Each structure stands twice: as C-alpha cells, then as structure tokens.
Amino acid sequence: MILFVVSIVLAMLAVGALALVSLLTVEYEATRLRGDELQATQLVQSGIEAIAQTVATTPSEQAPGEADFVPVSDIVGVPEGGTVGAPLALANTAILPADATNQEAISWYIKDDGGTDAYFDKSGLNAASAGTVTLTAIVDDGLAQGKDFEKIFTIRFYARGDANCDGSVNAADAAAILRHLVRLITLSEQGLKNAKVTAGDKPVSAADAARILRYLVRLETKL
Ligand SMILES: [Ca+2]
Numbered sequence: 001m002i003l004f005v006v007s008i009v010l011a012m013l014a015v016g017a018l019a020l021v022s023l024l025t026v027e028y029e030a031t032r033l034r035g036d037e038l039q040a041t042q043l044v045q046s047g048i049e050a051i052a053q054t055v056a057t058t059p060s061e062q063a064p065g066e067a068d069f070v071p072v073s074d075i076v077g078v079p080e081g082g083t084v085g086a087p088l089a090l091a092n093t094a095i096l097p098a099d100a101t102n103q104e105a106i107s108w109y110i111k112d113d114g115g116t117d118a119y120f121d122k123s124g125l126n127a128a129s130a131g132t133v134t135l136t137a138i139v140d141d142g143l144a145q146g147k148d149f150e151k152i153f154t155i156r157f158y159a160r161g162d163a164n165c166d167g168s169v170n171a172a173d174a175a176a177i178l179r180h181l182v183r184l185i186t187l188s189e190q191g192l193k194n195a196k197v198t199a200g201d202k203p204v205s206a207a208d209a210a211r212i213l214r215y216l217v218r219l220e221t222k223l
Contacts, residue, residue: 072100072142072149081165081190082157084116084130087123095139102141102149109136116157127157130167160223161212163187163195169223171216177209197223 074096082088095103108125110118112134116127127133135153142149161169164176165188177195180187187195187204195204197211214220 069144070097070099070101071144072102072139073097075106075137075139075151078153079155082125082127082155083193084127084157084159086193087121087126088155089124100142102139104140107138107140109138111136111152125155130157130159130162132156158190158194160194161197161215163191165191165194169212171213174209174212177204177212178206180204181206
C-alpha cells in the first residue's frame with residue numbers, strides 16, 4: 001500500500017516535472033522568437049535608413065550641361081500689323097532672355113491665314129488681302145533638350161490705302177491723309193504705311209490721297 005502511494009506520488013512528480021519542462025521550453029521558444037522578430041524589425045529599420053541616406057546624398061540625375069540650361073522665356077519684337085502687298089520682315093524679333101541657351105533661329109509657321117492667302121518668302125510674311133494672320137513661332141529645344149518653346153502671334157494686315165486703319169478703303173482715308181499733312185491729326189505708324197500708295201521712297205503726300213480718290217472713282221484699277 002505504501003509502495004503504491006509512493007508510486008503515485010512519484011508518478012505525479014514525474015508528470016509535474018515534464019509539464020514544467022514543457023512550459024519552460026515553450027517560454028524559451030517564445031522569447032527566442034520575439035528576439036528574432038525584434039532583430040528582424042531592427043534590420044528592416046536600418047535598411048530603410050540606409051536607403052533614405054542613399055537617396056538624400058545621391059545628386060539627382062542630370063544630363064551633362066543641363067544644370068546650366070537657360071530656357072527661352074519669350075519672343076519679342078514681332079510686328080502687330082502689316083500692309084497688304086508689303087512683305088513684313090520678322091528679322092527684328094528677338095529671343096529672351098538674351099542668355100537663353102538655345103538661340104537657334106525662330107521657325108515661323110502660318111497657323112491660320114485668316115483668309116489673307118498669307119505666305120512666307122525670303123522678304124518675310126506677305127498677305128494678298130486684308131485680314132488677321134495667326135502665326136506659330138517655335139524655337140527648337142527652347143525649353144529643354146527635346147522640348148520646344150512655342151508661342152502664337154496674330155498680325156493684322158491692312159489694305160493698301162487704309163490710312164485710318166478702320167478696315168475699309170474710302171474717301172475718309174484720303175481725307176485723313178490730307179488732315180495728317182496739315183497736322184490736324186497724326187496718322188499711326190501703321191496708318192502711314194497703309195497710306196503710302198504711290199511708288200518711290202518719298203513720304204506720304206497729297207499724291208497718295210489723290211491716288212486713293214482716283215481708285216475710288218475707278219480711274220485706278222488697284223492701289
Ligand atoms: Ca479706312
């Protein structure tokens with residue numbers, strides 16, 4: 001009987017010891033895993049920091065010379081008006097800023113001739129009749145390598161004889177010329193160009209007013 005009791009006690013002790021060992025093992029394993037997890041987290045964190053550091057210290061990629069590139073900001077000096085039959089030179093246009101990297105010639109295209117039958121020749125822009133011409137000006141690689149600068153311009157062409165620039169040619173234009181000559185009014189720069197309907201380099205005179213009147217009564221077929 002005593003032996004039996006001892007056996008039971010021993011057995012219980014053994015089971016208890018086994019349970020304790022199992023418990024300790026589980027605890028140890030859990031601690032080890034937590035350690036691994038912590039280590040892994042630290043590794044990830046240091047990796048992120050290393051990448052961040054690399055990004056911060058690596059200069060952004062630039063093509064050679066790109067850092068010094070000065071983009072075109074504008075094209076100036078484009079005339080706003082012209083006279084039918086008189087080529088309008090675009091030679092006085094300029095690219096801004098003056099130190100823009102790309103100072104290549106400006107390419108001009110007729111975007112919309114506005115019914116003027118406008119065309120370019122070596123003298124400049126020509127229009128066969130009055131109206132507004134829309135031009136596109138392009139500087140190749142003006143903004144950056146492979147990126148053009150582009151701007152739209154409108155140029156109004158006036159008929160020859162339209163001294164007062166009102167879009168039609170009539171007796172009022174002849175009168176305006178005469179009034180300008182006696183300094184009652186001052187014709188605009190464009191008006192003076194339109195008013196010059198006689199040949200030669202002489203300034204606008206009464207002969208131009210007379211020619212307009214002759215044209216209006218069909219003594220002249222064209223101005
Ligand atoms: Ca007029």
